Amino acid sequence: MSQTILEAENLCKFWGGLKALNELNIEFKDKQLHSIVGPNGAGKSTLLNTLCGAYPATSGVILYHGKPITHLKGYEFCRTGIGRSFQKTNIFHNATCLENCCIAAQQRIGGSFNLFRKRSTNRKIAEIARSALEQVGLGARADTKATEVSYGEQRQLEIAMVLATAPKVLLLDEPMAGMGHEESQTIISLLKELKKQYCIVLVEHDMDAVFELSDLMTVMVDGQHLITDTVDNIRNNPLVQDAYLGNDDEVF
Amino acid sequence: MSIFANKSEKIFIYLFFAIGLFIPLFLEGNTFYINKFSTIIILAIFVMSLDYLVGRTGLITLGHAMFYGLGGYIFTILAPEYEAVNFWVYTFYVMLISGFIALIVGLIVLRTSGIYMIMITLALAQMTFYFFADSIEYGGQDGLFIYIKPETSIFGLSFLDLDNETHFYYLCLLSLFNCFVFFKIIMNSSFGRVIDALKENPDRATALGYNIFHFRLIAYVLASSLAAYAGYLFALQFGFVNPSMMSWDVSATALVMALLGGLGSIYGAIIGSFVYEGLHYFIEHLTEYWMFFMGALIIVLVLTLKYGMAGFLNNLSGGKRS
Numbered sequence: 001m002s003q004t005i006l007e008a009e010n011l012c013k014f015w016g017g018l019k020a021l022n023e024l025n026i027e028f029k030d031k032q033l034h035s036i037v038g039p040n041g042a043g044k045s046t047l048l049n050t051l052c053g054a055y056p057a058t059s060g061v062i063l064y065h066g067k068p069i070t071h072l073k074g075y076e077f078c079r080t081g082i083g084r085s086f087q088k089t090n091i092f093h094n095a096t097c098l099e100n101c102c103i104a105a106q107q108r109i110g111g112s113f114n115l116f117r118k119r120s121t122n123r124k125i126a127e128i129a130r131s132a133l134e135q136v137g138l139g140a141r142a143d144t145k146a147t148e149v150s151y152g153e154q155r156q157l158e159i160a161m162v163l164a165t166a167p168k169v170l171l172l173d174e175p176m177a178g179m180g181h182e183e184s185q186t187i188i189s190l191l192k193e194l195k196k197q198y199c200i201v202l203v204e205h206d207m208d209a210v211f212e213l214s215d216l217m218t219v220m221v222d223g224q225h226l227i228t229d230t231v232d233n234i235r236n237n238p239l240v241q242d243a244y245l246g247n248d249d250e251v252f
Numbered sequence: 253m254s255i256f257a258n259k260s261e262k263i264f265i266y267l268f269f270a271i272g273l274f275i276p277l278f279l280e281g282n283t284f285y286i287n288k289f290s291t292i293i294i295l296a297i298f299v300m301s302l303d304y305l306v307g308r309t310g311l312i313t314l315g316h317a318m319f320y321g322l323g324g325y326i327f328t329i330l331a332p333e334y335e336a337v338n339f340w341v342y343t344f345y346v347m348l349i350s351g352f353i354a355l356i357v358g359l360i361v362l363r364t365s366g367i368y369m370i371m372i373t374l375a376l377a378q379m380t381f382y383f384f385a386d387s388i389e390y391g392g393q394d395g396l397f398i399y400i401k402p403e404t405s406i407f408g409l410s411f412l413d414l415d416n417e418t419h420f421y422y423l424c425l426l427s428l429f430n431c432f433v434f435f436k437i438i439m440n441s442s443f444g445r446v447i448d449a450l451k452e453n454p455d456r457a458t459a460l461g462y463n464i465f466h467f468r469l470i471a472y473v474l475a476s477s478l479a480a481y482a483g484y485l486f487a488l489q490f491g492f493v494n495p496s497m498m499s500w501d502v503s504a505t506a507l508v509m510a511l512l513g514g515l516g517s518i519y520g521a522i523i524g525s526f527v528y529e530g531l532h533y534f535i536e537h538l539t540e541y542w543m544f545f546m547g548a549l550i551i552v553l554v555l556t557l558k559y560g561m562a563g564f565l566n567n568l569s570g571g572k573r574s
C-alpha cells in the first residue's frame with residue numbers, strides 16, 4: 001500500500017453554529033486519486049479550503065507526512081507541497097496564460113524580492129510554466145491573455161498553475177464544472193496521468209468521471225464522513241445509495 | 253523589449269523630457285515660469301509615488317502627504333541651521349529615515365485594507381499634521397525655515413547650484429526621470445510580477461505561497477520614501493516647511509491628479525500633475541470662482557476618460573489597453 005501523505009484528524013470547521021466540517025477523519029495516499037462526493041453543502045469545498053490553509057480549522061489536526069501543519073499560515077501550505085485549484089475560476093485575468101503559471105512557479109524558484117531583475121529573463125521559471133501549460137494541453141495558448149481563452153481552458157489553466165507550484169498533493173475542487181464533454185475528457189485523461197505522480201484529492205459532481213478515475217471514494221454528508229471505500233464497494237453500498245446515490249436524479 | 257508599456261507612453265516620455273531639457277533656454281531669465289515648472293515636476297514625483305501605491309499595488313491611502321511633509325521636516329530638523337550640508341548625503345538620510353518610518357507605519361496600516369486602510373492612513377497623517385502644527389520646537393503652524401541650501405558636490409566636483417533656479421529645475425527634472433525609470437524597472441521585475449498578481453487577486457497569490465504582506469510592505473516603503481524625497485525638494489525650493497504640506501487635501505489632490513493621469517500608468521502621474529496645475533493656473537486667472545469650475549472640469553474629465561489621460565493618449569495612438 002502506498003504511503004499516507006495528508007491526513008485530517010477530528011477536523012472541525014464551524015461557521016457560527018453551522019458545522020461545515022464535523023469531526024472529520026480522513027487520509028490521502030500518494031499516487032492515488034481520492035474523490036470526495038456528497039450533496040451540495042456537504043462541506044467538500046470547506047474541507048479542501050481547510051486542508052490547503054485558506055480557512056483556519058476550528059479544531060482538529062492536519063498532518064502532512066505525519067507532521068502537524070495545522071498551525072501554519074495560509075501561504076505556507078503551498079510551500080509544504082499542498083496545491084489547490086478552485087471551484088470558482090481563480091486566475092489572473094489580465095495576465096497571459098504563461099504569465100499566470102510564471103507567477104505560480106516563481107514562488108518556488110525564488111527571486112521574488114528582486115526589484116531589478118527583469119522578470120522575463122528568468123529562463124527556469126518560464127520553462128516550468130511552459131511545461132505546466134503543455135501538461136494540461138494549453139501550450140498553444142501560452143501568450144493569450146487569460147480572459148480571452150474559453151471557460152474550459154481557464155479551468156485547465158487553473159490546474160496548470162497548481163502544477164507549476166510543484167505540489168505533492170493536488171486538491172482539485174470541481175475541475176470539470178461547467179465544461180463540455182470534450183473538455184472533460186481532456187481533464188479526465190490528464191488526471192489519469194497525474195495520479196501516477198501525485199496524491200490527488202478530487203471533488204467532482206460528474207459521477208461518471210469520479211467512478212472512472214477514483215482509487216478511493218469518500219462520501220460526505222452534512223460535514224460528516226459517511227464512508228470511504230473503493231469505487232465498486234461504494235456503488236453497491238446500500239447505506240450510500242440511501243443517503244446519496246439512491247435516487248438516480250441530480251446528485252447535487 | 254523596452255521599458256515602455258505602449259507606444260503612447262514612449263512618445264510622451266521622449267517628448268516630455270526633450271521639451272523639459274530645452275525649455276529653460278526659451279525661458280531665459282523668466283524665473284517665475286522656471287520655478288513654476290520645478291514645483292509641478294516635484295509634485296509629479298509625489299503623485300507618481302502615490303500612483304504606484306494605489307494604481308499598481310492596490311493600496312489606497314489618504315495619508316501619503318504625511319511622507320511628503322516628513323521629507324521636508326526630516327531635512328530641516330536634521331541639517332545644521334547655518335551650514336551648507338551635502339545634498340546627496342541628505343537625500344540618503346531623508347529617504348532612509350522616511351523609509352524606516354514607512355516601515356513602522358506600514359506594519360500597522362497594511363494589516364487593514366480597503367476603506368479601513370483609507371481611514372487609518374488619514375488618521376495617522378492628521379495626527380502627524382497636528383503634532384507639527386502644535387509643536388513649539390518645530391515652529392507650529394509657521395513651520396521651519398531653511399536658511400542655507402545644501403551644496404551638491406560629489407567627490408569635490410559641483411555642477412549644480414541650488415540657489416540658481418535653472419540648476420534647481422534640472423535637478424528636479426533629473427529626479428523625475430530617475431523616479432520614472434525606477435518605477436518602470438521594479439514594475440517589470442520579478443518583484444513586480446508578484447505585485448501585479450497580488451493587486452489583481454490577493455487570495456490566489458496567497459494560495460500560491462506568497463506572503464503578500466511582505467510585498468505590500470516593500471512597495472509601501474519605496475513609495476513613501478520617494479514621496480519624502482519629493483517633499484525634501486519642495487522644502488528646498490521654497491526654503492521652508494510647514495504642516496500644511498501634510499494636510500489631508502494634499503493627499504486627496506494628488507489622488508485626483510493620479511486619477512486624471514490614468515491610475516497605475518505611472519507616466520500618467522506626470523500628465524495628471526501638469527494638466528491639473530495648468531488648469532488651476534489658467535482658471536484661477538479667469539475667475540475668482542476657480543475652485544468651482546476646476547471641480548466641475550475635473551469631474552467631467554475623470555468620468556469621461558475611463559483610463560485617464562494616459563488611456564486617452566493610448567487610444568489616440570491606436571494602442572491596445574495594457
Ligand SMILES: Nc1ncnc2c1ncn2[C@@H]1O[C@H](COP(=O)(O)OP(=O)(O)O)[C@@H](O)[C@H]1O
Nearest residue numbers: 015018020038039040041042043044045046047
Ligand atoms: N465562507 C463561509 N461562511 C459561512 N458559511 C460557509 C462559508 N463557506 C461555506 N459555508 C457553509 O458551509 C457549508 C458547506 O459548504 P461547502 O463546503 O461549500 O459545500 P460543498 O462544497 O460540499 O457544496 C454550507 O452550508 C455553506 O453554506
Ligand SMILES: [Mg+2]
Nearest residue numbers: 044045046087
Ligand atoms: Mg463546493
